[in-house]
Amino acid sequence: MKPKVVVFDFGGVLIDWNPDYLYRKLIPDADERRRFLTEVCTMDWVVRQDAGQSIASGTEELVARFPHEAERIRAFYGRWEEMIGGVFAEGVALVDKLEAAGVPLFGLTNWSNETFPYAWEHFPVLRRFRDIVVSGRVKLAKPDPRIYAETGARIERHVPGIAPNEIVFIDDNPKNTDAAAAAGWHGVHHTSAEATEAKLRALGFAFGD
Incomplete structure (x- = not known):
């Protein structure tokens, strides 16, 4: 699958x-x-x-x-x-490619509920995700397994019937990608946009250049 x-x-x-x-x-x-x-x-x-x-x-x-x-x-x-130094252009470019290919995109971030509004206001790329789980809002933080369960439930509302092994999670912290794998997801440890794109292609995603 x-x-x-x-x-x-x-x-x-x-x-x-x-x-x-x-x-x-x-x-x-x-x-x-x-x-x-x-x-x-x-x-x-x-x-x-x-x-x-x-x-x-x-x-x-x-x-x-x-x-x-x-x-x-x-x-x-x-x-x-x-x-805050701004956005990583290569990361946004990866969002562009996935979005153009019709891949449903979601966010899962450890972020204080008090500071997240600044990011929401200043970085329009965040408004391109179908749903975002902000740790400070749900009062759980990665790598707590419960935040992955919460995120999975939120995704299922948008993509009914989605199975855990149909979800890929990209994070720069290997503890968080390991926790995603423990939840049955595919964890992609992000070291560069190029490497992450290669891993997504290896998982079966097809998107243009």
Whole structure:
């Protein structure tokens, strides 16, 4: 049974999000910047906001743990827009090809419900997906198996009778593609648009250049 549907992660696949874009300005020293982003404003902390914790609550909890880092911590969401570098043109081109071929497209993203409206407003490519599961809205985050079940149920409303092995999920985090595979989907670990396109063709998708 060939896959019919493609689900995109956004950050790292379609949208260039990188905390370094902001923190290079705030912490010029590369070693100190890396220490801060791995020990203070960690990705585990970010995922808690992505999973529905309010930005205000998450920020104050972290400031209480690291009061000497308060200014830098508050900048994370206070200047969050400076972490966005725009869209990846090659990722959008892949969306173009799949859409032109009539492939149903969906989104599954770990993103705070409080910051996602900025992306929705500034990146029109997001409005081309039939449905988007935003972790902060459903209060679940990848790689929790429940968010894949929620996404599968949403896809089924648009594509009745869709089977798990007819769904392909593209994500730049291998933990998330592994979780998709555990749900019965095809997980494609995104390293470049070219490599992802080749993997989609190998799965049976046919689309023009």
